[in-house]
Amino acid sequence: MTTERSAPDSIRDLVSAVAEAFAPDGPLARADAGYLPREVQNRMADAVASAITDRAALVTEAGTGVGKTFAYLVPVLLSGRRTLVSTATKNLQDQLFFRDLPRLSEALGVPTNIALLKGRASYLCRHRLVQARESATLPDRMAVRALARIEGWAQSTVSGDMSELDGLDERSEVIPLVTSTRENCLGGECPEFVACHLMRARREAMAADVVVVNHHLFFADLALRDSGVAELLPTVDVAVFDEAHQMVEAGVQFLGQTLGTGQVLDFSRDLLAAGLQHARGLAPWSDLSSACELAARNLRLACAGDMREVRGVIKRRWEEVSRGESLGLCLDSLVQALSAATEALEGVVEAAPDFIRLQGRAKELGAQCMKFHVDAAPERVRWIDLTPHQARLVESPLDIRAMMGEQRAASARAWVFTSATLGDDERLSWFSEAAGLDDARKLRVGSPFDYPAHARVYVPPRFPAPNEDAHLTMVGRAAAHCAAALGGHTFVLTTTLRALPVVAEAMRKELETLNSQLELLVQGSAAKRTLLDRFQAGRSVLLGSHSFWEGIDVPGEALQCVIIDKLPFPPPNDPLVEARVKQLKSQGRDAFNDYFVAEAAIALKQGAGRLIRTETDHGLLVICDTRLRQARYGARLLNALPPMTALDSGEQALAWLRELAHKRGARL
Numbered sequence: 001m002t003t004e005r006s007a008p009d010s011i012r013d014l015v016s017a018v019a020e021a022f023a024p025d026g027p028l029a030r031a032d033a034g035y036l037p038r039e040v041q042n043r044m045a046d047a048v049a050s051a052i053t054d055r056a057a058l059v060t061e062a063g064t065g066v067g068k069t070f071a072y073l074v075p076v077l078l079s080g081r082r083t084l085v086s087t088a089t090k091n092l093q094d095q096l097f098f099r100d101l102p103r104l105s106e107a108l109g110v111p112t113n114i115a116l117l118k119g120r121a122s123y124l125c126r127h128r129l130v131q132a133r134e135s136a137t138l139p140d141r142m143a144v145r146a147l148a149r150i151e152g153w154a155q156s157t158v159s160g161d162m163s164e165l166d167g168l169d170e171r172s173e174v175i176p177l178v179t180s181t182r183e184n185c186l187g188g189e190c191p192e193f194v195a196c197h198l199m200r201a202r203r204e205a206m207a208a209d210v211v212v213v214n215h216h217l218f219f220a221d222l223a224l225r226d227s228g229v230a231e232l233l234p235t236v237d238v239a240v241f242d243e244a245h246q247m248v249e250a251g252v253q254f255l256g257q258t259l260g261t262g263q264v265l266d267f268s269r270d271l272l273a274a275g276l277q278h279a280r281g282l283a284p285w286s287d288l289s290s291a292c293e294l295a296a297r298n299l300r301l302a303c304a305g306d307m308r309e310v311r312g313v314i315k316r317r318w319e320e321v322s323r324g325e326s327l328g329l330c331l332d333s334l335v336q337a338l339s340a341a342t343e344a345l346e347g348v349v350e351a352a353p354d355f356i357r358l359q360g361r362a363k364e365l366g367a368q369c370m371k372f373h374v375d376a377a378p379e380r381v382r383w384i385d386l387t388p389h390q391a392r393l394v395e396s397p398l399d400i401r402a403m404m405g406e407q408r409a410a411s412a413r414a415w416v417f418t419s420a421t422l423g424d425d426e427r428l429s430w431f432s433e434a435a436g437l438d439d440a441r442k443l444r445v446g447s448p449f450d451y452p453a454h455a456r457v458y459v460p461p462r463f464p465a466p467n468e469d470a471h472l473t474m475v476g477r478a479a480a481h482c483a484a485a486l487g488g489h490t491f492v493l494t495t496t497l498r499a500l501p502v503v504a505e506a507m508r509k510e511l512e513t514l515n516s517q518l519e520l521l522v523q524g525s526a527a528k529r530t531l532l533d534r535f536q537a538g539r540s541v542l543l544g545s546h547s548f549w550e551g552i553d554v555p556g557e558a559l560q561c562v563i564i565d566k567l568p569f570p571p572p573n574d575p576l577v578e579a580r581v582k583q584l585k586s587q588g589r590d591a592f593n594d595y596f597v598a599e600a601a602i603a604l605k606q607g608a609g610r611l612i613r614t615e616t617d618h619g620l621l622v623i624c625d626t627r628l629r630q631a632r633y634g635a636r637l638l639n640a641l642p643p644m645t646a647l648d649s650g651e652q653a654l655a656w657l658r659e660l661a662h663k664r665g666a667r668l
Helices: 010-022 028-033 041-055 068-079 090-108 127-135 141-154 197-207 215-224 229-235 244-255 259-277 285-304 317-323 326-346 354-373 402-408 431-433 471-486 499-515 528-537 573-585 591-609 634-640 650-667
Strands: 057-062 083-087 114-115 210-214 238-241 258-259 312-316 380-386 391-398 414-419 442-443 456-458 491-494 519-522 541-544 561-564 619-625 646-647
Touching: 010 041, 010 068, 010 312, 041 057, 041 068, 041 414, 057 068, 068 083, 068 090, 068 238, 068 414, 083 090, 083 215, 090 114, 090 141, 090 210, 090 471, 114 197, 127 141, 127 259, 197 259, 210 215, 215 244, 215 402, 244 414, 244 431, 258 259, 258 354, 259 285, 259 326, 259 391, 285 326, 285 380, 285 391, 312 317, 312 573, 317 326, 317 380, 326 354, 431 499, 431 591, 456 650, 471 491, 471 499, 471 561, 471 619, 471 650, 499 519, 499 541, 519 528, 528 541, 561 591, 573 591, 591 634, 591 646, 619 650, 646 650
Parallel strands: 057 414, 057 442, 083 210, 083 238, 114 210, 238 414, 456 619, 456 646, 491 541, 491 561, 519 541, 561 619
Antiparallel strands: 258 391, 312 380, 380 391
16 A cells, blocks of 8 residues: 655656655745755755655765765655665664654655664564563673563563664674564564564564664565565665665675574574473473573584684685585584474463474574585575674675665655665776666766865875785874874775774884874674763774774764775675686676776775764875786776875875864864
């Protein structure tokens, strides 16, 4: 069913209505005294309105400062068309739902029913909260206090959205105990089904005019049909994907098959808890649970091989791990343990709804084990994600072309994909090819900011090569001189986590030599939000890796220098990268230019995008990689950046930073 709200007399008038909304005397200007029309925003909004009118697909790259959020939301609201908006992060989801959509709806005079839909893990499960209170074994006092906080909040929350709980660590071991998964949800058999927060969110989404989701939820639901998006998508006329540059990786992650040792450990714990609570003495629950847990831990050890210390997430080649018999034997042992659990559950399924779900989980996990005993299809790739405590066996498609083709063919609707970084050519090939959108309309609108006047870029002409031992030390020393000249206000971005401590130590020593008292804030030393708050509060330098390259917004004088250690090429030994390179070579294409350089251009644009966030920002971008000057692809990568004024020497770079520091000091 399509919902039509207050819309233009004819959908064909939408382009005119959008132009009027963005006019100097239009409703947006009347609602905001500081509103300024932007030609680039008008161009994007016009293209979105046309795509909605024609039910066409549009891929549009919009530089920083274009105002792309309003450029797609205004046509959506004025069209009266039922719309799904998907973002990359929960933070942007919340911004759209709580701020942007209500604000625009009021300014445009278009009453709109808006809904926010997140994944299961975002909502409190009332049934599992009761179970946690009665039977959970909590690891420490912090967990006990966290559970007590959740219990108190549960009495008053309407949405059940866990993000309402300020200060609750998203890594807390309590969260999985009080939220559900597809495997352990009891569905209609749950005693709390009528009051379920997740089901309420889904009902509101099905009744809304505009529904805000995120990419992970979108793809996970299309793959598993678990969160309501699969039922929602056929009812919408417009689908908008913001931060679309993250879509392909999100799709690859969720459209594949996975078998995680964490899933098995969760099952073993739930099996033991339910068995002792509802059917004590009717089966050897402790032995069954222990067998599953032991099989999972042995599988993780087989995946680790001779790797004894694992930090973060390590991708291992499937061929590297499956070469011997160990992996196959561990999968067999896990199948046997799950089969024994399934057989025991068969005798008690009438005792409680939990047992029906547990039996289904055991069968599904066993089936996944068997799938990984069979070779993968040629167009798919397998690998193992290894963490300090878990292993995930993953099989995935190389891109989302097939899925997007199916979705576009299923119904005539408008599709809009937008981001600040979608490619380094007019066809936006980097994104469009991987997403199967070669035939879509394309639009690139640059930033309205005056980059030549406000920003400088410096690539040292002489510097150790990235593969030389002295490179990271020199990055730290160069960063120290830049930060000292500026008085802090500096980001240092590295392409790997491994580089962070080396750069930080070199920077610390050089700052001591310079008698500088700047504080160094290193990723991992505190929560991300805490580090950013401390950075904006004083004279400091923030050193971070991947999670700080994008999605970080520090406008104004708080951040005036971004230093990047080297060109962010994809790691060549990553199994997914290897598979994509093999695919390109089989097509007779140049994998280096078509993949590695294209990926580096996107990542470089993302990192550089942290520097200039408003029309009054000023700053310096330093890239410590001489390949930008020397290699044949260097010009292509530099051209992918905003048009910053290039500097030729370190003296010029430091002089620019001192000038910025002087201006900042004069305003204090």
